[in-house]
Structure formats: C-alpha cells, structure tokens
Amino acid sequence: MPKLWNETIEAHRRTVHDAILDATVELVRERGLLAVTMSQIAEKTGIGRATLYKYFPDVETILAAWHGRHVAAHLEQLARAGERGGDAGQRLEAVLETYALIHHQMARHGFGPDLVALLHRPDDVGHAQHRLSAMLRDALADAARAGAVRDDVAPDELAAFCLHALRAGAVLPSQAAVRRLVAVTLAGLRAR
Amino acid sequence: MPKLWNETIEAHRRTVHDAILDATVELVRERGLLAVTMSQIAEKTGIGRATLYKYFPDVETILAAWHGRHVAAHLEQLARAGERGGDAGQRLEAVLETYALIHHQMARHGFGPDLVALLHRPDDVGHAQHRLSAMLRDALADAARAGAVRDDVAPDELAAFCLHALRAGAVLPSQAAVRRLVAVTLAGLRAR
Incomplete structure (x- = not known):
C-alpha cells in the first residue's frame, strides 16, 4: 500500500482510539466507575461493539490508556515549565505551581479519589512517579x-x-488558594 | 441473665471480633487483597465459617471494620499529642510529628496504596478526614x-x-527523615 494510505489508516485509528478514551471518561463521570459497560462505550463513541473490542479488551484497559495519555501530557507540561527562563529558583517555582494547578484542575474536572485510586496502579505510578x-x-x-x-x-x-x-491543590477552592499553597511550600523549601 | 454473664459474653464477642480483623489483615498482607476468602479467614481465626458469617457478611466489611478501628486509634493518638504540655506552637509540632510518623509506620507495616485506596471509601474518609x-x-x-x-x-x-x-512520611526511609519532613513543613507554616 502507498505510504499516504498507511498514514491515513493510522490517523483514522488514532482518531477512533482517542474518541473511545473520551467517551469512556465522560461515561465514568456521568455514571460512576462501576456502572460503565463496553456496550455503552461503543454506543457513545458511535462504533460497533466488535470494532470497540478490536481496540480494547475491557473498560479498565481503556481507562489505563486514558490515564497514560494524561500522565504523558502532564509530564510534558512540567518539563516545559522547568525550561522557561529565569534562574534556578524561578524555574523551580514554575514547576511547583504547574504541578499544584494540574491537581487542582483534575479535581475540578471530577476526577475524584476513587477514579485516581483505580488508575494509579503500582506499575503506572512507579514509572510516572519516578520520572516526576x-x-x-x-x-x-x-x-x-x-x-x-x-x-x-x-x-x-x-x-x-x-x-x-502540592497535591493539596486538589482540595483547594480557587487558583488563588493554590498559589498560596505554592508560596507556603516554597517557604518550607527556603527556610533554614 | 446476671450482668456479669452479659459482660462475659460481650468480652468474648469482642475478642472474636478483633481476632477476625487481625487474621484478615494478616492474610491480606500475605496473599494480596483479591486472593483472600471467608473460608481462609475462618480457618486462620480458628472458628467455623457459620460463626464468621454471624460477625461479618464479607471480606470488604471486615477490612472496613479494621480500618475504622485504626482510624479511631490514630485520631485518639493525635488528640493526645495535641493535649501535651507546652505552648500552642509546641502542641502543633507534636500533632504534626505524630501524623507523619503514623503514615511512616503504616507504610512500613505493608499497608501500600492499593489497600489504603480500597479502604479509603468516600464515606469513611469523609468522616475521619473531617475530624482530622x-x-x-x-x-x-x-x-x-x-x-x-x-x-x-x-x-x-x-x-x-x-x-x-506529612503523608510523604509514608515514602521516607527513616524516622530521622520524617523529622526533617516535619521541620520543613513547620518552616513553611512559620515563614511570612
């Protein structure tokens, strides 16, 4: 097959893959983790059940893939924060604030402790936490x-x-409160 | 029945109840959370299966009871730390150090994230976290x-x-490291 065709197939697969992840997360938010089935996911994504099973064997694997995509995006965001200008202290502050805001935003988007606990399986955590x-x-x-x-x-x-x-960012009510959290954390790091 | 007899019955029930909790937690540590059955728990406790079911309907309920006992003990321990002598700053320091050491010791006794995540069901957390x-x-x-x-x-x-x-106490390698964690946390609280 010509290269262009392969690229088109690959782009299509990627689109379906991402649509499945998004549909699943939306269903989990609406109905809770234990109520979501593969049939509901297929219907919401707008594909057949047989097609869905070509992509993923079960709901947990879909959520793990969704989590992996998020963790990769967050690590990327943190790395970029650390590469901004300024001295070592300013770069550190940018990384800390980004990390606290990520937790704040995750919590506001409805990713409560139960979903996070399920997704934070030792393997995943091990790898991402290690890099972080x-x-x-x-x-x-x-x-x-x-x-x-x-x-x-x-x-x-x-x-x-x-x-x-900085994970306390998840329970704070506003971005201003998250910035105070970062200031208190930095004060602990600076004091002797 | 005479009062003494009732007290004896009650003490016996309490002893069996506590023995079931301890046997269950030991089995979970040895075999992992999902591998433990009611039959194994009855055998390890040294009681019949029928007796076990008079106390608890399933493994999860036993673990929730065990967790409740621990949380109550920890809250008690923290309250006592806050009532020791000294000024307000010293009492705060005692509470913070006690809390960090509890997490350190829980982690050393093998209560990893999976067990804690299962036990920290929103209801339980809600109540204990609120008091804490x-x-x-x-x-x-x-x-x-x-x-x-x-x-x-x-x-x-x-x-x-x-x-x-202070939950970072769970991942630190020694009590000395936990005390440094408390010092850094306090420095954040004190600075302006």
Whole structure:
C-alpha cells in the first residue's frame, strides 16, 4: 500500500482510539466507575461493539490508556515549565505551581479519589512517579546550588515533601488558594 | 441473665471480633487483597465459617471494620499529642510529628496504596478526614494567635497543606527523615 494510505489508516485509528478514551471518561463521570459497560462505550463513541473490542479488551484497559495519555501530557507540561527562563529558583517555582494547578484542575474536572485510586496502579505510578521525582529532584538540586533552596535536607526528601504538599491543590477552592499553597511550600523549601 | 454473664459474653464477642480483623489483615498482607476468602479467614481465626458469617457478611466489611478501628486509634493518638504540655506552637509540632510518623509506620507495616485506596471509601474518609482537618485547623488557629504560625493564609488552607505534606512520611526511609519532613513543613507554616 502507498505510504499516504498507511498514514491515513493510522490517523483514522488514532482518531477512533482517542474518541473511545473520551467517551469512556465522560461515561465514568456521568455514571460512576462501576456502572460503565463496553456496550455503552461503543454506543457513545458511535462504533460497533466488535470494532470497540478490536481496540480494547475491557473498560479498565481503556481507562489505563486514558490515564497514560494524561500522565504523558502532564509530564510534558512540567518539563516545559522547568525550561522557561529565569534562574534556578524561578524555574523551580514554575514547576511547583504547574504541578499544584494540574491537581487542582483534575479535581475540578471530577476526577475524584476513587477514579485516581483505580488508575494509579503500582506499575503506572512507579514509572510516572519516578520520572516526576527525578525531574523535581534535579530542579531542587539546581536551586540548592544557586542558594535558592535549603541544603540541609537532601533533594530527594525535599522532592517527596513537594510532591505530597502540592497535591493539596486538589482540595483547594480557587487558583488563588493554590498559589498560596505554592508560596507556603516554597517557604518550607527556603527556610533554614 | 446476671450482668456479669452479659459482660462475659460481650468480652468474648469482642475478642472474636478483633481476632477476625487481625487474621484478615494478616492474610491480606500475605496473599494480596483479591486472593483472600471467608473460608481462609475462618480457618486462620480458628472458628467455623457459620460463626464468621454471624460477625461479618464479607471480606470488604471486615477490612472496613479494621480500618475504622485504626482510624479511631490514630485520631485518639493525635488528640493526645495535641493535649501535651507546652505552648500552642509546641502542641502543633507534636500533632504534626505524630501524623507523619503514623503514615511512616503504616507504610512500613505493608499497608501500600492499593489497600489504603480500597479502604479509603468516600464515606469513611469523609468522616475521619473531617475530624482530622478540624483538629488540625484548631491547632493552627491557636498557633497563629500565639504568633507561632503565619496569619496571612487561612488555617483551613494551612491544614490542607500539612495533611498532604506529612503523608510523604509514608515514602521516607527513616524516622530521622520524617523529622526533617516535619521541620520543613513547620518552616513553611512559620515563614511570612
């Protein structure tokens, strides 16, 4: 087959794939995690059940794929935040604020603890958390060398502190409250 | 029946009840959450299956009861920490350290994210988290009035920050690291 044809097929598959993920997440939001079936997903996506099963074996696998797409997008967003201009302290602040706002927005879009707990299966978490921790540890080590962060506590311990503290973004009522959370977290990182 | 007899019955029921909880948690640790059956629990507790069903309808209900017992014990432990001597700042510090150490010890005893996610069903969390947040918010408000904590961020926002940050105790390798976590968290609370 000509290359262009293959690309068209691939683009079509990708479109259907993404439409399935979006339909599933919307159904889960509407009906709750345990009430969603493959038939409902096929209907909402506008494809046949047989076609759906060519893409995914079950609801959990669809949600895991959706989660993987999100995590990849968030890691990308955090990496970009860390590459903006400014000194090491400003770059760290940009990463922390982005991370807290991601949790705030996820919670506002209805991804409550039950969905997150299901999706955060050890394998997924292991990989994504590892990349996230490494990214943050490097940003903290840079900031410590530049004197913008305390150096009496190791960067990996400070990274654990930040990652947990900033998840409070999920329970705060506004972006202004999230920015205060980031300021309090940064104050902990700076003090000696 | 005489009162003493009723008390003996009640004490016996309590003993069996607690033995079922302990046997279940031990089995879950050994075999994983999804592999444990009511038959195994009856056998490990040393009672018949029929007796077990007089106490609990299923494994999940046993784990929820076990979790409830733990949460009550932890809230009690935190309340006692907050009633020790010292000024408002010292009492707050005692509560924060106790909370971080509870998470550290839970993680060391093998209560990983999957078990915690299952047990933290919205109802349970709602109630226990509410009491915990209220306790911490009061301790923070007292400390802010005493000048030991910043007053430019509301106590409930500071409470959300603390509760999330100190859960990092679960991933830290030692009690010394947990104490550094508490120190960093307190530095965030104190700075202006």
